[in-house]
Amino acid sequence: MPTLRDIRKRLKAIQSTKKITAAMKMVAAAKLRKVQDRMLNFRPYASRMQMVLSDLAKVSERESHPLLFLRPRKTVEVLVVTSDKGLCGAFNTNILRMASNYISTLKKDGIEVSYNVVGRKARDYFRRRNVPMRKQWIGLSGRITYTHAQEIAKDIIENYVNETFDEVVIIYNEFKSLISQKVTSLKLLPLGSIEDEGGEREPALTADFLYEPSRAVIFERLLPKYVEIQIYRALLESSAAEEASRMTAMENATKNCSELIKKVTLLANKVRQASITKDLMDIVGGVEALKE
Amino acid sequence: MEKEGKLKLEVVTPYGLILSENVDEVTCSGSEGEFGVLPGHVPFFTTLKIGMLSYKKGTTTKYVFVNWGYAEVGPERVTVLADSAEKSEDIDVERAKAAMKRAEERLRKMEEFDFARATASLERAVTRIQIAEKFR
Numbered sequence: 001m002p003t004l005r006d007i008r009k010r011l012k013a014i015q016s017t018k019k020i021t022a023a024m025k026m027v028a029a030a031k032l033r034k035v036q037d038r039m040l041n042f043r044p045y046a047s048r049m050q051m052v053l054s055d056l057a058k059v060s061e062r063e064s065h066p067l068l069f070l071r072p073r074k075t076v077e078v079l080v081v082t083s084d085k086g087l088c089g090a091f092n093t094n095i096l097r098m099a100s101n102y103i104s105t106l107k108k109d110g111i112e113v114s115y116n117v118v119g120r121k122a123r124d125y126f127r128r129r130n131v132p133m134r135k136q137w138i139g140l141s142g143r144i145t146y147t148h149a150q151e152i153a154k155d156i157i158e159n160y161v162n163e164t165f166d167e168v169v170i171i172y173n174e175f176k177s178l179i180s181q182k183v184t185s186l187k188l189l190p191l192g193s194i195e196d197e198g199g200e201r202e203p204a205l206t207a208d209f210l211y212e213p214s215r216a217v218i219f220e221r222l223l224p225k226y227v228e229i230q231i232y233r234a235l236l237e238s239s240a241a242e243e244a245s246r247m248t249a250m251e252n253a254t255k256n257c258s259e260l261i262k263k264v265t266l267l268a269n270k271v272r273q274a275s276i277t278k279d280l281m282d283i284v285g286g287v288e289a290l291k292e
Numbered sequence: 293m294e295k296e297g298k299l300k301l302e303v304v305t306p307y308g309l310i311l312s313e314n315v316d317e318v319t320c321s322g323s324e325g326e327f328g329v330l331p332g333h334v335p336f337f338t339t340l341k342i343g344m345l346s347y348k349k350g351t352t353t354k355y356v357f358v359n360w361g362y363a364e365v366g367p368e369r370v371t372v373l374a375d376s377a378e379k380s381e382d383i384d385v386e387r388a389k390a391a392m393k394r395a396e397e398r399l400r401k402m403e404e405f406d407f408a409r410a411t412a413s414l415e416r417a418v419t420r421i422q423i424a425e426k427f428r
Contacts, residue, residue: 041308048304048373052364146306146375212324212338221339222362232306 004275007268014264018257024087025250031142032178032243038144039236046229053226056219066161067223068191075112075165077134077156078103079188079231081172081238082119084141088242089249091173091181092121098183099171114165116156118235134164141239149232156231157224160189172234173241179248181241188230191223299331300369301347303356303377310377311356317348318370320363329365336365342415344423345372355380357423359416383424392417 080099082092099122103113115133117123123136135155140148156168168188173181211218301318303311318329321343329336340363345356361374395414399407 038307042306044309045304045306045373048371052362052373150375210334210336212322212336215337218337218339218362 002271004268004271007264007271011261011264011268014257014260018254018261021250021253021257025247025254028088028243028246028250032240032247035236035240035243039233039240042232042236046233049222049225049229053219053222056215056222065220065223067157067189067227070190071163071166073111073166075114076106076167076169077114077116077159077165078106079116079152079156079168079170080118080122081170081234082117082122082125083239083242084120084139086121087249088246089252091242091245092119092125094181094183095171095173096122096125098185102169102171102185116152118152118238134159140235141242144232144235144239146228146232149228149235153224153228153231156189157227170231170234172238173245175237175240175244178244181245184237186230186234188227191226298368299329301372302369303345303358303372303374305361305374305377307376311379313347313349315347315349319346320358320370320372321345322363329370332367333365335367336363338363338365340372340374342412342419344419345377355423355426357383357420378420380423380426383420385421385424388417388420388424392421 078099080095082095086092106113115126115131116135116137117126117133118137119141120138123133123138126133137148137152159165160168167190169185170188171183171185174184176182298314298316299318301311301313301315302309316331320327320329321341322338323341324338326343327336327338340358340361342359345358346353347356348354357378357380358372358374359376361372361377364371364373391413395410395417398410399414
């Protein structure tokens with residue numbers, strides 16, 4: 001039987017935990033809003049770049065650029081995007097499970113895997129399993145800039161061109177809504193068909209453009225941009241998903257705390273009453289004994 | 293000049309739309325050299341280098357720092373997609389000066405493995421400072 005003091009201590013602890021989780025929820029909400037703003041700001045750039053690239057792709061030859069060239073898959077690089085911090089529900093677990101599944105199917109087919117990880121959680125996960133990682137990017141989440149995406153893209157492109165690996169797949173959490181994230185895998189390289197995300201445009205305007213330098217050179221210079229855009233988007237999606245996931249996790253934690261507080265308060269009252277009853281019994285007993 | 297002859301200038305970066313204005317004339321530093329655009333320009337597409345974009349609106353001229361990217365020119369519009377861009381009044385001169393110092397130091401010591409990167413950042417810093425000073 002715990003003493004009343006023990007129970008009160010526990011109650012205090014739960015109450016302060018509740019305060020923390022509630023605050024964390026608010027912080028996550030604010031951060032989420034920031035990331036969403038960023039996504040919104042990025043959209044015009046991405047859609048325009050994609051528009052131009054898909055136009056250029058139509059008139060360029062498929063095998064003209066190493067990033068488009070299809071090679072037999074011998075080594076596949078997996079870029080796993082997780083968070084640096086925990087306390088965000090199943091966010092990291094989901095993505096790491098998906099990544100592991102994907103990697104084991106690759107290995108079954110006799111394909112080698114090269115690891116490229118974003119976020120402390122993925123690094124720790126693979127390190128615990130003694131998996132050597134080709135590259136790790138730590139400390140990005142929460143303050144992602146386009147420059148980060150550029151660095152990652154540059155590294156990947158260089159190694160891809162040097163044939164360190166023949167395909168790049170990025171696995172990340174997509175932000176669906178506040179309450180749902182979807183683990184998504186996306187083939188980054190070789191570039192498949194470049195999708196045109198539409199938007200307003202004048203038809204067949206690019207056909208009679210003057211290109212300076214040549215169209216092929218421009219295409220070549222802009223292609224890496226496409227990889228950058230995909231990576232940046234994945235990073236943004238992932239950090240939005242992370243904050244959303246943290247929000248729900250913290251809300252649940254706060255709820256659980258409230259429940260626990262109710263339960264423990266009840267217990268504390270019971271114990272208090274029990275001890276009062278016991279004391280009364282003692283006194284009454286003593287009085288009765290004196291009477292005789 | 294007629295009103296509808298005006299050029300729609302847009303500068304877009306991954307961080308958002310920097311500029312969207314109707315202007316009379318645009319001058320840009322393309323990878324193959326500087327070029328000017330007046331309304332009714334031939335459809336034209338070029339990559340840009342680190343440099344300055346200036347545009348005229350009536351009698352005032354304004355400057356924008358543009359870091360890489362490309363420009364798409366049509367008869368009535370100029371669209372610039374850049375890695376980053378800043379209006380001259382938004383340039384952080386202190387930061388640019390610090391960046392310049394850093395880059396120079398690295399180049400002087402020759403310990404920089406990534407020579408191209410150091411020169412690029414030096415160029416960016418110098419261009420930023422030049423543009424910012426022009427505005428004053």
